[in-house]
Amino acid sequence: MSRYTGPSCKKCTKVSQKLFLKGTKCHTNCQVDKAQRAEKEKRFGGGGRPNKMSDYAKHLRQKQIARLTAQVTEAQFKRFFDKAAKDKGQTGAALLRFLEVRLDNVVRRLGFAVSLKAARQLVCHGHISVNGRCVDIPSVILKPGDEISINSKTAETVLVKQGLEHAEKTTQRPSFLSWDAGTKKGKLVRWPDRAESSINADEQMIVEYYSK
Numbered sequence: 001m002s003r004y005t006g007p008s009c010k011k012c013t014k015v016s017q018k019l020f021l022k023g024t025k026c027h028t029n030c031q032v033d034k035a036q037r038a039e040k041e042k043r044f045g046g047g048g049r050p051n052k053m054s055d056y057a058k059h060l061r062q063k064q065i066a067r068l069t070a071q072v073t074e075a076q077f078k079r080f081f082d083k084a085a086k087d088k089g090q091t092g093a094a095l096l097r098f099l100e101v102r103l104d105n106v107v108r109r110l111g112f113a114v115s116l117k118a119a120r121q122l123v124c125h126g127h128i129s130v131n132g133r134c135v136d137i138p139s140v141i142l143k144p145g146d147e148i149s150i151n152s153k154t155a156e157t158v159l160v161k162q163g164l165e166h167a168e169k170t171t172q173r174p175s176f177l178s179w180d181a182g183t184k185k186g187k188l189v190r191w192p193d194r195a196e197s198s199i200n201a202d203e204q205m206i207v208e209y210y211s212k
Contacts, residue, residue, distance in 0.1 A: 059209035066201040070099045071116050076139065081210055092203025093194055100192045100199070103130065103148070104138035109198065110177060110186040111167025112150050112160055127154040142188045149185045 053061070067077045084094035099105070104120040107128055113119035122128055123138045129149045130142065142148070154160060164184075173179055176192040194203075 056212075059205045059212075062202045062205040063209045066096070066099065066199050066203075066206055069199045069201070070102070070105070071120070072099075072139070078210075081206070092207045095206065096194065096197045096199055096201075096203050097191055098141055100197050101142045101188060102138065103128065103135060103140040103142060105198070106142055106148055106177065106186070106188060107150075109174060110148060110179060111164045111173065114159075114163045114166055118159065118163070122150070122154070122160075127151045144188055144190050147185055147187045149183070155184050 063077075067074070070077070072080070080098050081091075081095055084091050084098055087094035104116060104123050107113060107122055108116050108119040112128070113122055120138045124136055126134050126136045127150055128135060129151075130140070131147050132149075150160065167173055173186075174192060174196045176188065176190050176196055178187045178189050180186070
């Protein structure tokens with residue numbers, strides 16, 4: 001399977017939106033912020049109006065924002081969409097829900113890692129367990145009641161400690177996840193609501209994109 005190995009910042013500049021792919025580093029020296037400042041200076045200096053986007057381009061951008069934020073390939077994203085289309089509820093809401101409860105994303109939101117990339121490495125290297133069993137597939141979709149834990153030795157590493165400290169300071173853990181600081185275990189207590197999604201994209205436009 002193909003894997004993007006280039007700069008993470010290029011993904012953000014591609015859609016002109018901060019996707020926070022590098023965790024805390026995204027709050028300083030952001031390329032998107034620099035580009036937006038340059039665009040404002042250009043307009044203020046009489047540089048003309050920005051190019052108008054076509055209807056197709058607008059729908060494509062929303063799909064790309066969701067896909068790049070989740071850091072999945074086109075094929076993976078389409079599989080998630082097909083799964084969401086079979087769900088009883090609204091397709092767009094189901095799509096964002098499935099992306100939100102991927103194992104790697106839950107590991108990130110619990111605070112074991114400051115970025116999705118770092119969370120995925122923890123999963124792939126066998127440091128994460130679900131319901132007491134080691135799981136090394138980042139794309140696994142969790143269900144309410146699933147318990148997520150980290151290897152005790154891994155929990156003492158500097159990167160994991162930094163992630164947990166950042167989670168405590170920013171209170172980034174959403175209410176659909178419970179957290180036991182003593183045992184360093186988390187649990188998915190319910191499906192996340194739309195407002196709790198970490199993906200800032202218009203899900204209806206994504207549905208329309210695939211419907212064309």
